[in-house]
Amino acid sequence: NEYDKLKERYEFIMAQRQDLLSSIDSLDNAIRRINRISKERFLSTFGKVDEKLRKVFPILFDGGRARLRLIDEGLPLESGVLVEVQPPGKRLVHMGLLSGGEKALAAMALLFAIYLIKPSPFIIMDEVDAPLDEANTDRFNELLREIKRSSQVIIVTHNRKTMEMSERLYGVTMDKDSVSKIVSVDLEGYR
Numbered sequence: 001n002e003y004d005k006l007k008e009r010y011e012f013i014m015a016q017r018q019d020l021l022s023s024i025d026s027l028d029n030a031i032r033r034i035n036r037i038s039k040e041r042f043l044s045t046f047g048k049v050d051e052k053l054r055k056v057f058p059i060l061f062d063g064g065r066a067r068l069r070l071i072d073e074g075l076p077l078e079s080g081v082l083v084e085v086q087p088p089g090k091r092l093v094h095m096g097l098l099s100g101g102e103k104a105l106a107a108m109a110l111l112f113a114i115y116l117i118k119p120s121p122f123i124i125m126d127e128v129d130a131p132l133d134e135a136n137t138d139r140f141n142e143l144l145r146e147i148k149r150s151s152q153v154i155i156v157t158h159n160r161k162t163m164e165m166s167e168r169l170y171g172v173t174m175d176k177d178s179v180s181k182i183v184s185v186d187l188e189g190y191r
Helices: 002-061 100-117 134-147 160-164
Strands: 065-070 081-086 122-126 152-156 168-174 180-186
Touching: 002 065, 002 081, 002 100, 002 134, 081 100, 100 134, 134 152, 134 160
Parallel strands: 122 152
Antiparallel strands: 065 081, 168 180
16 A cells, blocks of 8 residues: 555656656757847847948048947857947047047947937937037037938937027026026927
């Protein structure tokens, strides 16, 4: 009687063990499939972003070149990404070695490259043009003109040149009674 109980228990545990082994195999297959699909999609998107970056960077820098590079190409899903840039008249470096304004422009080039792959209906930017000098602001505004063909652009700025290319301005001012009020100006008819 005791033997039959132990045998029944043994068969139950062996069935459970087999279920667990089957589950582990199923999970391993799912993980391999997910990793394969993730790697394919990442490399595809990585290539598209690199291609767009190569086009956008010269617009913002009035020349030069940029590219994306994986630190470890053998493990793309775990590798870091280097943004290598070469502003006009300078040597090829990674983005971290640039000056403040150049770093801001390079970051914008990367963000716009990502954005241009699949544009959204609108884009919101907050003081992204603050570190730019006048010449860089002009190039930034040229890129904004391209982007606003496919998206509505909302930008918070204090830059006069960026405001001049806007269709509408919204601002906050303080009235005589120290009460803030919103002021809007439609510039569409003044061009």
